[in-house]
Amino acid sequence: MTPVIEVRDLTKRFTKRLDLAGRIAHRLGANIHEEVVHAVDGVNLSINRGEVVGLVGESGCGKSTLGRMIAGILPQTEGSVLLDGKDTASLAGPESKAAALAVQMIFQDPFASLNPRLRVEQIIGEAPLVHGYTDRSGLSDYIDDVMLKVGLDPSLKQRYPHQFSGGQRQRIGIGRALAVKPRFLVCDEAIAALDVSIQAQVLNLFMDLREQFDLTYLFISHDLSVVEHIADRIVIMYLGRVVESANTEALFADPQHPYTRALLAEVPRLDQRKRNFTPIAGEIPSPLNPPSGCHFHPRCPHVMPVCKTEVPVLEKHQAFREVSCHLDTTDSHDINNHSAQSDSP
Amino acid sequence: MTILAVDSLKTHFFTRAGVVRAVDGVSFSLGQGEVMGLVGESGSGKSVTGFSILGLVDPPGRVVEGSMLFHGEDLVTMPTREIRALRGSRIAMIFQDPMMTLNPVLRIDTQMIEAILAHEKVSRKEALKRACDGLAQVGIPSPEQRLRNYPHQLSGGMRQRVAIAIAFLNNPDLVIADEPTTALDVTIQAQIVHVAQNLCRERGTALIWITHDLAVVAGLADHIAVMYAGRVVEAGQTDDVIDRPRHPYTVGLLGSVPSANRRGQRLTQIPGMTPNMLSLPEGCAFRDRCTHNDERCKESPEITTDSGGHAIRCFHPQYEKAPA
Amino acid sequence: MNTEATVMKETPLQRFWSEFCESRIAVASLVVLLIIILLAALAPWITPQNPYDLAQVDVLDGKLPPGSDAYAGYTMWLGSDGAGRDLYSAILYGIRISLTVGLAAGFIALIIGTVIGLTAAYAGGRVDTFIMRAVDIQLSFPAVLIALVLVAILGRGIDKIIIALVAAQWAYYARTVRATAMVESAKEYVEAARCLALSTTRIVIRHVLPNCLAPLIVIGTVQTASAIALESTLSFLGVGLRQTEPSLGVLISNGFEYMMSGRYWISFFPGIALLLTIVSINLVGDQLRDVLNPRLKR
Numbered sequence: 023m024t025p026v027i028e029v030r031d032l033t034k035r036f037t038k039r040l041d042l043a044g045r046i047a048h049r050l051g052a053n054i055h056e057e058v059v060h061a062v063d064g065v066n067l068s069i070n071r072g073e074v075v076g077l078v079g080e081s082g083c084g085k086s087t088l089g090r091m092i093a094g095i096l097p098q099t100e101g102s103v104l105l106d107g108k109d110t111a112s113l114a115g116p117e118s119k120a121a122a123l124a125v126q127m128i129f130q131d132p133f134a135s136l137n138p139r140l141r142v143e144q145i146i147g148e149a150p151l152v153h154g155y156t157d158r159s160g161l162s163d164y165i166d167d168v169m170l171k172v173g174l175d176p177s178l179k180q181r182y183p184h185q186f187s188g189g190q191r192q193r194i195g196i197g198r199a200l201a202v203k204p205r206f207l208v209c210d211e212a213i214a215a216l217d218v219s220i221q222a223q224v225l226n227l228f229m230d231l232r233e234q235f236d237l238t239y240l241f242i243s244h245d246l247s248v249v250e251h252i253a254d255r256i257v258i259m260y261l262g263r264v265v266e267s268a269n270t271e272a273l274f275a276d277p278q279h280p281y282t283r284a285l286l287a288e289v290p291r292l293d294q295r296k297r298n299f300t301p302i303a304g305e306i307p308s309p310l311n312p313p314s315g316c317h318f319h320p321r322c323p324h325v326m327p328v329c330k331t332e333v334p335v336l337e338k339h340q341a342f343r344e345v346s347c348h349l350d351t352t353d354s355h356d357i358n359n360h361s362a363q364s365d366s367p
Numbered sequence: 368m369t370i371l372a373v374d375s376l377k378t379h380f381f382t383r384a385g386v387v388r389a390v391d392g393v394s395f396s397l398g399q400g401e402v403m404g405l406v407g408e409s410g411s412g413k414s415v416t417g418f419s420i421l422g423l424v425d426p427p428g429r430v431v432e433g434s435m436l437f438h439g440e441d442l443v444t445m446p447t448r449e450i451r452a453l454r455g456s457r458i459a460m461i462f463q464d465p466m467m468t469l470n471p472v473l474r475i476d477t478q479m480i481e482a483i484l485a486h487e488k489v490s491r492k493e494a495l496k497r498a499c500d501g502l503a504q505v506g507i508p509s510p511e512q513r514l515r516n517y518p519h520q521l522s523g524g525m526r527q528r529v530a531i532a533i534a535f536l537n538n539p540d541l542v543i544a545d546e547p548t549t550a551l552d553v554t555i556q557a558q559i560v561h562v563a564q565n566l567c568r569e570r571g572t573a574l575i576w577i578t579h580d581l582a583v584v585a586g587l588a589d590h591i592a593v594m595y596a597g598r599v600v601e602a603g604q605t606d607d608v609i610d611r612p613r614h615p616y617t618v619g620l621l622g623s624v625p626s627a628n629r630r631g632q633r634l635t636q637i638p639g640m641t642p643n644m645l646s647l648p649e650g651c652a653f654r655d656r657c658t659h660n661d662e663r664c665k666e667s668p669e670i671t672t673d674s675g676g677h678a679i680r681c682f683h684p685q686y687e688k689a690p691a
Numbered sequence: 692m693n694t695e696a697t698v699m700k701e702t703p704l705q706r707f708w709s710e711f712c713e714s715r716i717a718v719a720s721l722v723v724l725l726i727i728i729l730l731a732a733l734a735p736w737i738t739p740q741n742p743y744d745l746a747q748v749d750v751l752d753g754k755l756p757p758g759s760d761a762y763a764g765y766t767m768w769l770g771s772d773g774a775g776r777d778l779y780s781a782i783l784y785g786i787r788i789s790l791t792v793g794l795a796a797g798f799i800a801l802i803i804g805t806v807i808g809l810t811a812a813y814a815g816g817r818v819d820t821f822i823m824r825a826v827d828i829q830l831s832f833p834a835v836l837i838a839l840v841l842v843a844i845l846g847r848g849i850d851k852i853i854i855a856l857v858a859a860q861w862a863y864y865a866r867t868v869r870a871t872a873m874v875e876s877a878k879e880y881v882e883a884a885r886c887l888a889l890s891t892t893r894i895v896i897r898h899v900l901p902n903c904l905a906p907l908i909v910i911g912t913v914q915t916a917s918a919i920a921l922e923s924t925l926s927f928l929g930v931g932l933r934q935t936e937p938s939l940g941v942l943i944s945n946g947f948e949y950m951m952s953g954r955y956w957i958s959f960f961p962g963i964a965l966l967l968t969i970v971s972i973n974l975v976g977d978q979l980r981d982v983l984n985p986r987l988k989r
Contacts, residue, residue, distance in 0.1 A: 080552035080553060081552050093886050094886065095882050095885045122886070122888040123887070123888055125886075126886055126887075127882070127886045129879040129882070129883060130879070131879055134880065135878075135879035135882075135883055136880055137880040137884075137898050137901075139901040139902055140897075140898075148889070148897075149888070149889060152889060153888065187640040187641065188641075189640060189641075190640070195883070199883075217409055217579065217641050218408060218579055218580075218581070218620055218623050218624065219619060219620055219623045219636065219637040219641070220408075220640070221623060222622070222623035222624075222625075222634040222635070222636040222637070223637075225625065225634055226633050226634055226636055229631075230633075244552060244553060245553075246553070247582070247624070248625050250625065251625035251630055251631070251634070252625075270630065271630075284554060285553055285554065288553050288554055288556070288557035289553060289582075290556075290560075290580065290582035290583040291582055291585070291586070292582050292585045292621065293585075294585065294586045295585065295586060295605060295606065295609075302557075303558075305522050305524060305525065305555075306522075306524075306555070
């Protein structure tokens, strides 16, 4: 089966060029250089139809950049994004437009993601009208239909975004994406800005829509417990690279990469009382100047000399698991158990 | 020993659109070295409660009723000058944004020394040594160098550590932390919680941890108060509130947390929106989102406390305790 | 405290209006401004004399103090100028010309500046650098100087002075629009529009531009006031409008030679009219800035 979305060696570098004064200073020998951020560094990923893939990582790991490249709103520096096996960069004309519409994005900020000057009916109805999903006479019904699907009252369609609560605004954003009948949704921290009780509502909506419309999701989040709930497979990123990818059950039952283990150990959980928080040490390094070799080595409890020099390769370990670590992870179960137990009293 | 006793505190905001009863009759007390989690969603009044204790409520808001006894002295009637003397010495605050505490144009050492000298007469050298120790205690590597940095040279997690170090500089009896980890990453959040937890244990400092995240306080707090629309709707020992919640709102809130649910199944959600503080329903404020809503709920329920100290404000308690 | 969660039922326009009304000075200024505009618009019907019509102007009425009766029988409440024009009539006609010049110059500069600013923001690269350096150079000269040079080249007359004013002012609009458009295009709603495969033209015109309007309106009011002042300056210096098109500046200039001889009114009353017009526009603009500035949102 061809995956809906396949990403090959996808790389994004942001370069901050020197201005004139900087260039002159550089010529004169000042310690000023062009700054290059490897936001995403050679990521491979394929997502099958109907799958929900959770993309997890901390700030600066490049998860949002990766999502935006897949959604087609940020051009990649290298590599390719394939939709149904076809490179989206090679498409032209109507095919290119169809490919763009097939992948839609849900944004984090329910306030900044809606144009404050447009009414809800304009926000939802603009693209379907422009792209010919409906005509002027059918537009009103079309909008009503979309609003009902995302749990909004169609009688509110004349209102402006600021007249809605955060959860409702997020529903408007979801409606805007669904209105062009996408097959794939990139949800970038789509519930992070919402209150806990509202998060549950929106998460439920995502799960309902997936069944109803046969959608495939890339669910980007920093919150492991949210991803654990919705995703079939989880991909963990650290400073632009994928460090581990596995089935959700397998990942939570038996995390392999030391970073994954640290993340899992530090997620606050309801069932742990008066626990001793035992964090992994160190800061998240700056993506401007990432550590050599394995990016995680300065914080890793199992660091070896090889980690400082060689970049580990993402290797298939079992049928549904890939890990990028120099540790021979099959022998590391004792370490794994040890670190898992030290957190619970 | 009780350090802080808040009794029927009311803080209202007199806005153009009407009176916002941000805090509307909140009571709780806190003993030495105790950690209390104050939990609620946006608009629940949890942060305003914290600001009220510190006397930091700005117009159009003001404390209109109630008392806050800190070591037996009422903070509500205390002159501003005396509150200011307490603030930063015996009561300290940690904010969500550490830049609320830190001055962007001053070096860390200047700020920390000033924080000590403002409340105590010690030599600059002595103050500098204490500042350095303070940074070391919050786990900042090479504190002597960090002291000479400006805030912008530090990462978000580092800044929050410095803010915590400043809060604990004068050995306060009470620290109020307002969503201190919300803006931080998971691994950094764990570090910050760890630091705050250790400092409180070592020094017997009482801590009020204000958050929207039940999971964080579940692992940190001795007891929890859940706020909704300006009122405490449920309070008690952490185990009681998390494992045996009795108020429908707490039940719903816990049900909304993904990790408490079975994977792939629908979450038990609370219907409706977070409350509009200008048009709350009559009686119980949670009434229009509650599945147990009936005629009685049109009256405001009083808070009732059982023998185990588990308090709820509801006519329809969810979980009946077996008699002890 | 989250008052943002409050569900607001009023439209943006209603909210804008109620916030504007919070300042009494701004409301008073708006009333004054509307009265001035109304008087100027109705000038032909409410003045005793048409100061353009030489048949109605009698040199014998020249330099009469306020309250004198004209030869034609009506009372000149504000006196008359050296040519025998009734000052009250001349001022109302003068406001007409000043306002027309100011509004026309402001509007044309706004359109040109917006187009240039949006082009700079969206084209980026060399186009952007080129436009912005031109803006920098333009803004480093005093506006009066640019206008003076242009008027000297083009000659006098309403159309020419409007061209001069536009040339002196477009850069303010261009810089503001570019800055706002860059901020707005980085927002998620623009990313969403791109994701929906909408054309760039459509995104710029329907999504970005409407969100740049707030600062444009503020700059527009302030720049209109300054265009009026600039025109008066040029006319006062004798390089602006001709004697046959008596704007407020021309009137003030006419009376200036009589100031020392005690005939203060010839310059004084047009001066007051100019002051009222400019101050009221600026005060309205100040309040607009406060209301429309998202950083000052309460």
